[in-house]
Amino acid sequence: MKRHRFDLYSFLAGGLFTVIAVVYLVGSLNGFSVNGRIIMPITLIVLGAAGLAGAVAAMTRRGRGPDA
Template sequence: MKKHRLDVYSLLTGALFTVVAVVYLVASLNDRAVNARIVLPVTFIVLGTAGLAGAVTAMSRRGRSAGEPPADSTD
């Protein structure tokens, strides 16, 4: 089997949705209510932050800064 690199963004996304599901499960078992006005925005904020961090990390691995155009650009 061929090894592949760890995809941190996918791992974080899966873990986050698992945590949200467990929160709803525990709340339903204890006759509590989960305020979706808090859970959903926090989920999207965490996913957006992780996406931005992943993009910055990928750019730094390629050796260019955020303001530089790609090396194969023909301007």
């Protein structure tokens, strides 16, 4: 198998969705209600912030600043 570079964005997205699944699973087993009106926007905000941070980090690694 060919070795590839570590993709932090994919790692964070997978970890975030795993945490959400565990929260829903634990909530259903204990009889608690998980409010999806709060979980889903937080998920999208975290993924958007991670994508933005990844884009800025990629530009910085290439030697270009944000004003280039």
